[in-house]
Amino acid sequence: xxxxxxxxxxxxxxxxxxxxxxxxxxxxxxxxxxxxxxxxxxxxxxxxxxxxxxxxxxxxxxxxxxxxxxxxxxxxxxxxxxxxxxxxxxxxxxxxxxxxxxxxxxxxxxxxxxxxxxxxxxxxxxxxxxxxxxxxx
Amino acid sequence: xxxxxxxxxxxxxxxxxxxxxxxxxxxxxxxxxxxxxxxxxxxxxxxxxxxxxxxxxxxxxxxxxxxxxxxxxxxxxxxxxxxxxxxxxxxxxxxxxxxxxxxxxxxxxxxxxxxxxxxxxxxxxxxxxxxxxxxxxxx
Numbered sequence: 352x353x354x355x356x357x358x359x360x361x362x363x364x365x366x367x368x369x370x371x372x373x374x375x376x377x378x379x380x381x382x383x384x385x386x387x388x389x390x391x392x393x394x395x396x397x398x399x400x401x402x403x404x405x406x407x408x409x410x411x412x413x414x415x416x417x418x419x420x421x422x423x424x425x426x427x428x429x430x431x432x433x434x435x436x437x438x439x440x441x442x443x444x445x446x447x448x449x450x451x452x453x454x455x456x457x458x459x460x461x462x463x464x465x466x467x468x469x470x471x472x473x474x475x476x477x478x479x480x481x482x483x484x485x486x487x488x
Numbered sequence: 489x490x491x492x493x494x495x496x497x498x499x500x501x502x503x504x505x506x507x508x509x510x511x512x513x514x515x516x517x518x519x520x521x522x523x524x525x526x527x528x529x530x531x532x533x534x535x536x537x538x539x540x541x542x543x544x545x546x547x548x549x550x551x552x553x554x555x556x557x558x559x560x561x562x563x564x565x566x567x568x569x570x571x572x573x574x575x576x577x578x579x580x581x582x583x584x585x586x587x588x589x590x591x592x593x594x595x596x597x598x599x600x601x602x603x604x605x606x607x608x609x610x611x612x613x614x615x616x617x618x619x620x621x622x623x624x625x626x627x
Contacts, residue, residue: 385499
């Protein structure tokens, strides 16, 4: 009953977005902390891959569950949070580090906005549900 | 969320230690005595940074100071025969050993450390905001 209540909204999707951007924030914070560490290569989570997999997961949840493959949704979470990838496609400084402060800060601000966007929409969804439950405006 | 705070804090601490080494270098730019009071030029200190996987999470490491190295650069020899620290005999008789490092380099390094410190503080602000927003769901 409750599962149906929440899955009729976009709350589960927003939850994944918030979770992803929190973990991505941690990786970006690690990059900025290691600005001056010689030999450090910056790490990041792939937003594109996350979006593709989230899309797949949303489509899978809309299909009726297949009785022959149990626990389809159980592994969805670990599929959403992909591993941390090291990107070599940047300028290498003389200390063999490739962290660019401007780029990292820009990514972090974007990630921050995405996170807050997800949470704001989630709050609105909760408010809507509340209104529906109380039955009055 | 909390690992992000720890990571940024490790960055702050590391940059502060680096700043300490640089201010020590600049303060001792004319020091010709060592701690024992013997004539010896001050040797500049270098802070070595290293990634610290213990602080981090999700594959994102923190940073720590692995060691503070003392340079072994040849001092600058200045001819000051009446200086009490002048070498009495040998090849460098009458010369005083002065620390050999560039003040400009130290200042630019100090500025870099200050900027990196600020960057970490900025990250902490963003982290705090994200946490506040998350907690607001409960309200």
